[in-house]
Amino acid sequence: MIIKPFNQPAPQLGNQYDDDRVLRSYLRRVLPPDVLAAVEPSLREMGELAGGELYQLQLADRLNVPVLTQWDAWGERIDHIEVTAVWKRAERLAAEFGIVGAAYEPDYGRFARPYQFALAYLFHPSTDVYTCPLAMTDGAARTLLLSGNRELIDRAVPRLTSRDPAQFWTSGQWMTESTGGSDVGLSETVAVLDRAENWRLHGRKWFTSATTSQMALTLGRPESNKPGGRGLAMFYLELRDEDGRLNHITINRLKDKLGTRKVPTAELMLDGTPAVPVRELGNGVRNIIPMLHLTRTWNSVMATATMRRGIALARDYARRREAFGAPLSRQPLHIDTLAGLQAETEAAFHLSFYLVELIGRDETGAITSEEADLLRLLTSIAKLTTGRQAVAVASEVLEAHGGAGYIEDTGLPLLMRDSQVMPIWEGTTNVLSLDTLRAIAHDPAGPVALQRKVSAAAQSTTDPALAEAGRVAMEAVSGVLHWLSERADDRSALEAGARRFAMTLGRVLALALLVEQAQWSLDHERDGRARAAAVRFARTPINMSAAAGVSDDVGLANDEPLPVG
Numbered sequence: 001m002i003i004k005p006f007n008q009p010a011p012q013l014g015n016q017y018d019d020d021r022v023l024r025s026y027l028r029r030v031l032p033p034d035v036l037a038a039v040e041p042s043l044r045e046m047g048e049l050a051g052g053e054l055y056q057l058q059l060a061d062r063l064n065v066p067v068l069t070q071w072d073a074w075g076e077r078i079d080h081i082e083v084t085a086v087w088k089r090a091e092r093l094a095a096e097f098g099i100v101g102a103a104y105e106p107d108y109g110r111f112a113r114p115y116q117f118a119l120a121y122l123f124h125p126s127t128d129v130y131t132c133p134l135a136m137t138d139g140a141a142r143t144l145l146l147s148g149n150r151e152l153i154d155r156a157v158p159r160l161t162s163r164d165p166a167q168f169w170t171s172g173q174w175m176t177e178s179t180g181g182s183d184v185g186l187s188e189t190v191a192v193l194d195r196a197e198n199w200r201l202h203g204r205k206w207f208t209s210a211t212t213s214q215m216a217l218t219l220g221r222p223e224s225n226k227p228g229g230r231g232l233a234m235f236y237l238e239l240r241d242e243d244g245r246l247n248h249i250t251i252n253r254l255k256d257k258l259g260t261r262k263v264p265t266a267e268l269m270l271d272g273t274p275a276v277p278v279r280e281l282g283n284g285v286r287n288i289i290p291m292l293h294l295t296r297t298w299n300s301v302m303a304t305a306t307m308r309r310g311i312a313l314a315r316d317y318a319r320r321r322e323a324f325g326a327p328l329s330r331q332p333l334h335i336d337t338l339a340g341l342q343a344e345t346e347a348a349f350h351l352s353f354y355l356v357e358l359i360g361r362d363e364t365g366a367i368t369s370e371e372a373d374l375l376r377l378l379t380s381i382a383k384l385t386t387g388r389q390a391v392a393v394a395s396e397v398l399e400a401h402g403g404a405g406y407i408e409d410t411g412l413p414l415l416m417r418d419s420q421v422m423p424i425w426e427g428t429t430n431v432l433s434l435d436t437l438r439a440i441a442h443d444p445a446g447p448v449a450l451q452r453k454v455s456a457a458a459q460s461t462t463d464p465a466l467a468e469a470g471r472v473a474m475e476a477v478s479g480v481l482h483w484l485s486e487r488a489d490d491r492s493a494l495e496a497g498a499r500r501f502a503m504t505l506g507r508v509l510a511l512a513l514l515v516e517q518a519q520w521s522l523d524h525e526r527d528g529r530a531r532a533a534a535v536r537f538a539r540t541p542i543n544m545s546a547a548a549g550v551s552d553d554v555g556l557a558n559d560e561p562l563p564v565g
């Protein structure tokens, strides 16, 4: 007798736009109806690709990685990187859908950013982090536009924002050197004027993702400049010359990474690479900040997109998987797990898309001064909050699939690996937390604006459960600001608590935004799901700013003796 063993049906994805209640409800609230009607067909088309063709291609292309060929058969140094099939398809689609370009087209004014990021959010989880070069491309376009350097704007921006795959360029952002990615002031790359008075860069860039891009913005120190961040200048360079050869650049190797394995992250030597100063011959770290603001915004939205993919798979799996006589989706403790994941994901969604909304208003001059104060804080806060959320959610999503979550050819471990980069690149959690403190020291209006936004959301509720969630948010925000004011003169205590402080700001704002959306959804859609997310999220730790025992922590962290008694 042949026994046919049980085969568990795999989790499935549908149209990722149609299935996304949170995205659709948010767009209904934020976009004017005529804008929504105009953009919805392309979002639906992207949702179909993301849940269908691209997802299948991604699963099939699982084992491929980019390949670096340093030499051709005849001994010529070529440093050619062949990217994977998903990346090739993604590059074409990114241009055609205008995933960068849509933000620079005049059609939708301040709503162009929410539209663009909605596209990117749908695209990201099925395209093996092709959003990494797109983020840097968006950042480069914006940075060049703000630089006022007409020549560079005319040359690069039309390509960076093109919808024609044949014209479309992507950009790298080469900052990190082996001396430091956080403390880039230590950078060793020098810029030297050659005999023809052109700048040339010499140095080693230690992490350069998107090495297949056509251009990059990078940092180098003009020869006579002082050490430190101010002595660095921001340079524009093109990777290849007119014959398609790398421009005095060699690729030492591609990094062997835990995740983002389809992203060709390389170590590069610059050996006289021609480069053009974008603005001035100093203040490079300050001048490249617009790029970082956008790449961090992309990071927040992509972290959220990864969470959303995880919960979509886990939810579908829970309906298909039976244990102890019932589907997991009907078992109280599994329901509790999934509900917690959904609440975190919804909170992350509103935090990141609020950031996107404010960027849209800022770029079109529609921002109020209070929103501008909040925006200065928000990029770091959203990035660090959602980065950590993505790692926690991905880990739980794997567990929600049991052993299958740990098996490579289910495609699930990818979620974990690709999430783990979110808190690291574009500024680690600690570094962004310290940035948040610095931003507040420089301009105390930010936390005031954040508190006002939280109160406005809390006070706009008419639903009792949402009013209670709003009260939690108000209490948390005053608690954390009290913590800050109590330590205003204690630098060490402030730094030690910076992560808890910044994370609290992120979580409290996310809760307030969730409350705002939930009230709208009750009123306009007669839908209680966002309310359930807000109530659930309000019960998670929101205020994390409990004081750290600074003196004992030194001994604890470094395993040094501590006094007894």
Ligand SMILES: Cc1cc2nc3c(=O)[nH]c(=O)nc-3n(C[C@H](O)[C@H](O)[C@H](O)COP(=O)(O)OP(=O)(O)OC[C@H]3O[C@@H](n4cnc5c(N)ncnc54)[C@H](O)[C@@H]3O)c2cc1C
Pocket (backbone or CB within 6 Å): 172, 173, 174, 175, 176, 179, 180, 181, 182, 183, 207, 208, 209, 210, 257, 260, 265, 421, 424, 425, 426, 427, 428, 429, 430, 431, 434
């Ligand atoms: C897959 C991948 C791709 C990347 N691509 C790029 C790229 O394209 N371009 C680019 O420029 N960079 C890139 N990076 C580099 C990345 O941005 C840096 O690795 C990151 O900013 C951290 O810098 P670091 O590695 O030097 O770590 P360090 O700065 O050495 O940090 C080590 C640890 O110390 C902590 N820390 C540092 N300073 C402080 C402080 N004052 N107080 C408390 N804690 C502190 C950090 O939070 C971190 O946990 C990439 C990295 C990865 C993993």
